[in-house]
Amino acid sequence: MHWLLFDLAAPLASYGGVAPGSVRDTDLLPSRSAVLGLLAAAAGIQRDEIQRQKELGCDLLIAARVNVEAVLLRDYHTAQAPGQAALKGRPCATRRDELALPKDDLNTVLSNRYYYADYAATVGVASMDAEKLRNLERALRSPCFALYLGRKSCPPAWPLDPHRLDADTLADALEAYDAHAGMKLAAFSRFGVERWLRNPSGCYAYRGDDAIADGWRVEPGDLGGHIRHIVRRDDPTDTLRRLYAERAQWRLEREATS
Numbered sequence: 001m002h003w004l005l006f007d008l009a010a011p012l013a014s015y016g017g018v019a020p021g022s023v024r025d026t027d028l029l030p031s032r033s034a035v036l037g038l039l040a041a042a043a044g045i046q047r048d049e050i051q052r053q054k055e056l057g058c059d060l061l062i063a064a065r066v067n068v069e070a071v072l073l074r075d076y077h078t079a080q081a082p083g084q085a086a087l088k089g090r091p092c093a094t095r096r097d098e099l100a101l102p103k104d105d106l107n108t109v110l111s112n113r114y115y116y117a118d119y120a121a122t123v124g125v126a127s128m129d130a131e132k133l134r135n136l137e138r139a140l141r142s143p144c145f146a147l148y149l150g151r152k153s154c155p156p157a158w159p160l161d162p163h164r165l166d167a168d169t170l171a172d173a174l175e176a177y178d179a180h181a182g183m184k185l186a187a188f189s190r191f192g193v194e195r196w197l198r199n200p201s202g203c204y205a206y207r208g209d210d211a212i213a214d215g216w217r218v219e220p221g222d223l224g225g226h227i228r229h230i231v232r233r234d235d236p237t238d239t240l241r242r243l244y245a246e247r248a249q250w251r252l253e254r255e256a257t258s
Contacts, residue, residue: 031234044144070116
């Protein structure tokens with residue numbers, strides 16, 4: 001199986017799930033939609049190009065491992081937003097267009113938004129199509145649009161430095177990638193960023209349930225830890241309307257080590 005692996009490290013990251021009301025939560029693991037959105041941005045695929053978005057993710061299996069014990073932060077957030085009646089018949093292509101109204105027509109929206117600070121994760125994207133991964137590697141090295149970890153306020157701390165390799169299992173792919181990434185750790189050590197790369201504390205991994213049919217299911221013995229089955233609404237079905245379907249997911253967790 002062909003793999004494309006890269007690191008996501010940033011001062012802040014936020015991977016939201018279902019967010020009713022004023023609480024905008026975040027998951028510790030990158031969502032499938034967040035990883036596909038990052039790949040699409042790198043490849044220059046627009047949000048309204050729904051068919052291209054679907055083609056991008058149709059045969060990709062995604063795994064992720066969190067490398068650090070990130071700190072959960074809460075931001076009490078205020079924002080101005082116009083009412084729906086005030087927007088009728090007006091151009092609304094930009095944020096400036098939205099707010100070009102008398103103050104009496106603007107409402108204040110309050111929310112609690114959650115982030116992880118000092119975040120670092122390793123993402124693996126697998127496919128039977130080597131050429132597709134080769135194209136994605138080139139796109140990540142020279143992205144068309146700005147990349148971010150969940151929200152636009154969360155840019156990566158450094159280039160993703162994607163690396164392609166062949167491996168039979170997720171455990172083998174991570175082991176081979178860690179050997180490659182050791183050189184990057186040495187290069188960045190003078191900036192004091194060791195805490196963002198391959199910290200043995202708080203390591204998690206997951207595989208999508210769609211991988212089970214191909215014999216890719218991660219067993220606890222592969223990486224060591226406890227595996228559980230969850231359902232997550234992070235499979236994008238319409239990126240323009242921001243519609244997501246539920247997806248079964250296998251998640252492996254192991255005890256933090258000192």
